[in-house]
Ligand SMILES: Nc1ncnc2c1ncn2[C@@H]1O[C@H](COP(=O)(O)OP(=O)(O)OP(=O)(O)O)[C@@H](O)[C@H]1O
């Protein structure tokens with residue numbers, strides 16, 4: 001149990017009700033180990049994003065047990081869930097979702113500001129992290145002054161700055177070209193993967209599959225099989 | 234989070250300025266119109282405020298306001314003087330007449346006839362001359378507006394003459410009176426003189442001005458006067474308000490100003506609300522990301538309210554400064570005298586602006602609260 005960041009038991013999720021009910025997740029069993037990078041792959045519409053949202057505490061499962069970092073997430077709601085996310089999760093989105101009126105460093109510092117850090121200290125720490133991600137010189141740039149790859153690296157910094165135990169990424173490379181996608185995944189592996197942390201990446205970009213330690217294949221609301229990557233990266 | 238809210242707000246300069254403009258506009262419109270309205274209503278009681286020496290106004294029981302009076306008789310005056318607690322009581326004439334200047338230009342004027350022996354009822358502020366000189370026959374005191382009208386661009390000196398109803402009268406004093414509602418010049422003269430100027434009508438006494446003896450309460454005295462004489466007795470303040478209320482209830486003025494103020498309120502709320510709402514909608518993705526990252530709804534509501542309050546405070550500051558600047562710029566204009574930005578109007582407008590930004594942000598707050606943070610994963 002302790003070696004797993006996420007344990008899903010028979011998770012199901014439906015949208016709507018009655019005639020309009022759509023069953024998106026139909027009994028998911030999945031374990032995401034700490035210290036690894038796990039990919040969630042599968043055809044479009046099979047429920048990857050929905051599962052990621054459930055694991056991240058953004059959606060409540062309709063049925064099943066979900067333990068994240070030992071916490072029964074299916075049972076907590078409201079302010080407690082918000083607090084849990086703030087402390088334990090890092091998010092990376094397909095469209096980066098940076099705040100356009102904040103600089104790169106300020107964007108990266110948002111999780112610390114949400115935790116009431118002093119702004120100067122938070123931005124200072126963000127700059128160090130951006131340095132590690134090779135963006136030190138662009139710390140004061142605004143998102144619209146950065147390339148897609150640079151924006152995604154700022155998003156990585158934002159996901160990492162508060163040292164969360166679980167990082168969830170939805171299609172982190174699909175808005176980037178192949179070369180840039182490769183580069184940011186390399187960086188993500190190097191910076192994010194730690195023994196006490198799990199990284200969960202949803203993607204259908206098979207060009208980056210070799211960065212995964214483990215690949216969970218999904219189809220039609222089920223996890224069909226798990227494939228481990230014997231260190232091919 | 235305050236920092237983020239501030240950056241989000243000011244990041245989009247066009248929207249930020251649009252919001253501030255909307256609030257400033259409605260602030261200006263509301264405070265300016267309400268100030269003019271209050272000034273105008275105050276003017277209806279100007280001649281009451283101008284009487285400084287006596288505080289009790291006695292009039293026919295049917296008299297409702299300053300500008301339409303049923304005359305009193307000499308008998309009434311004696312009876313009032315006989316009421317216990319009345320120190321003294323003097324007649325006051327208020328009427329209109331027509332004056333002609335040296336160049337033939339004429340205009341209606343308000344004519345005030347003051348008690349021959351005491352001259353009670355003259356305004357406090359004398360610009361030039363001596364009130365005592367009114368005791369001479371065929372003399373008048375005029376207010377500054379009247380002087381400027383009949384002798385434009387000429388220095389204010391005494392001794393000039395005007396034609397008042399075929400009487401040649403000499404100006405012996407220039408006074409500073411409050412602007413009457415109709416903004417006509419105000420002339421002052423002896424009571425007996427005023428009556429000879431207007432002629433004919435037998436009963437000319439418009440009011441009796443009285444003073445209570447030391448230690449007598451004015452309200453008790455007024456009741457006593459009413460009981461013993463059957464007349465109506467009011468303090469200057471009460472009579473002023475009765476006059477103001479008469480105009481509020483019997484003219485279209487409040488409705489007209491009211492409409493402008495309501496339009497300012499509605500336009501302010503709708504424009505600010507719409508801009509603010511669009512602003513929030515455009516930032517919905519950002520708010521969604523913040524919610525996902527772990528910022529609570531309460532703090533996000535705090536951010537939105539803070540943005541609204543900032544915009545409200547700046548917009549109000551600009552709008553109220555514009556109103557203040559308007560009245561500052563016009564304060565030496567004699568025709569606009571008495572119009573000013575009252576503290577009550579400032580407070581009232583601030584409350585209205587607060588309501589505007591509160592309503593404007595309420596809709597936005599709702600949208601953000603019902604927002605599912607999971608949307609951040611959707612393209
Ligand atoms: N809020 C919702 N309401 C109704 N249906 C939804 C909702 N969210 C997702 N769905 C449906 O659930 C199904 C799975 O969606 P999901 O986004 O999880 O797929 P995905 O595997 O991430 O696809 P893609 O690779 O295209 O991103 C889709 O059919 C989608 O229409």
Ligand SMILES: [Mg+2]
Nearest residue numbers: 048049050170
């Ligand atoms: Mg998806």
